[in-house]
Amino acid sequence: MNVDVESLGTFNRTAQAGARRAAENLTGMTGIETAVDVTEVTLASSRDLARGDRRVGVAIDFEGGIAGTSLLSFSPEGVEVLLDTLLPGEGVEESAVAEVGNIVTSGFVEGWADHLDTTIDIAPPEYVEGTGGELLDAAGFERDQALVFRSQVGAVGEELDVEFHMFPDRASMEEMLSGGDDPVSVEKLAALREMAATGAETASESVSAMTGIATGVDITQLSFVPVEDVPAELANRPYVGVVLETEGALGGYLLVLFDEASAREVAASLVPGTDEVTTFEGPARSAMKEIGNVMTSSFIDGWANVLDATIDISPPQFVHDSGPAVAESVVARLGRTQPFAFLFDATLRADDREFDCEIYALPDETDLRTALDDLDPDATAERTTKAGPL
Incomplete structure (x- = not known):
């Protein structure tokens, strides 16, 4: 359809x-x-x-x-x-x-x-x-x-x-x-969402490998929302994480956000000799940027494979704020060019402890349409990875 x-x-x-x-x-x-x-x-x-x-x-x-x-x-x-x-x-x-x-x-x-x-x-x-x-x-x-x-x-x-x-x-x-001059295939959107789900699984594996915290993907979904409503999609609680911009075949923004307690665990596991993190400065901030960058690459790689194209990733921008406040900075930029957004989001959790990490991808609508035009819904992620740093 x-x-x-x-x-x-x-x-x-x-x-x-x-x-x-x-x-x-x-x-x-x-x-x-x-x-x-x-x-x-x-x-x-x-x-x-x-x-x-x-x-x-x-x-x-x-x-x-x-x-x-x-x-x-x-x-x-x-x-x-x-x-x-x-x-x-x-x-x-x-x-x-x-x-x-x-x-x-x-x-x-x-x-x-x-x-x-x-x-x-x-x-x-x-x-x-x-x-x-x-x-x-x-x-x-x-x-x-x-x-x-x-x-x-x-x-x-x-x-x-x-x-x-x-x-x-x-x-x-x-x-x-139905109708319109530039329709979007639901089947192709579903294929891209499945790739986001696969990317979330890979990102979860990256978290587990780097930190020793076994996590799994709780849910992955695709929503269509007015750009100005995107901040309401994020819980009004403090998050620690990164915001990155993507360019190339699929431009847009990606947010990797941990709740504060989870971020402290992650940073402590990555900073040698650290048992407890109380502030996100110095090595702790660098650790959060590092894991955010690795998780983003994991998440985006599958899309790059299926699209058989390069998706470049900017250096991570560290954020520590409420969910809506983090999203508003992205919405201010995305809203200049489009009234609505296709929002891919995934939630990672751990079974044996309180752990919460959320990943949000907001592609540029023009780039997404172009990618969908060329997308084969039956494509697999067996091609060589083309994602890389800007």
Whole structure:
């Protein structure tokens, strides 16, 4: 399936409008001030979405100008906040969650109906709870690969944690997003995302080899977001890491970010004679730049192989700041040339300790389009590596 990027952007804005209306409905019901944190279009499979954390919510089918299924979910803590507001002292009530889901989903769908100037009917809500995979089963998500609209809503001063997933059926998606003068192949995007997943695995192996900390890739995904919303994709907590620029066949930016505790472990393992790192100056900073550079090369090599082209990497720029602040410096540069960004991201974790490292790649859209034109989705990473330093 080919999608028109301009249409993808239009419908991303539509999803944002729907999410804002849904948040307004939630605020009206509960009195809790809510706001939309991020809205994105994600190229996802059931494997990507079937996370292990437990959630509670409702699944609702819709049909008309657009058909598909929606899934509104809360964390268990978020449900407690919600029900303490609506039914103090009553505990979890499935009917209350279903009613909230019905009203919030109605707001989201109304935003789409207004944009499409059509009618969209929704079915009665179905209460669901369980792991990510169980919620997907309830929502009837069975496709190996699909574009999913996702919005995350937060609350001021409350742990509400609301997520809304919209799964349009394939016919609706093709009608919405086909056409245009310069369409992008979803299959080719999926191939490039798989290469990012492979790159993340290699980067994880590099971390393990250099530090002795055994890590694995928790998730890799590809999202399409407005450039100005990229900072909201990163958690608002301190990170330590590097930002690098890529040039050549695929220009853009790459961020390798560790949470502070993980960064201290990594730096201590790389600096001889150091048992504990308290500040990221001198050798500790150099160590973080070194491992960031190695991980970036690992991540990018697979893309260079498949594209059979050179991707050069700049010297690493050390960063120690909150996630949104780090991203804003990149967005300020990327936003000069494009309104939307294809964001590849991966999370690395260790099984036996608290360890978190996130990798974000933001390719230049023009370079990405050119690369996709020449990309064979069935290509493998068996070619000679062409990545190297600038």
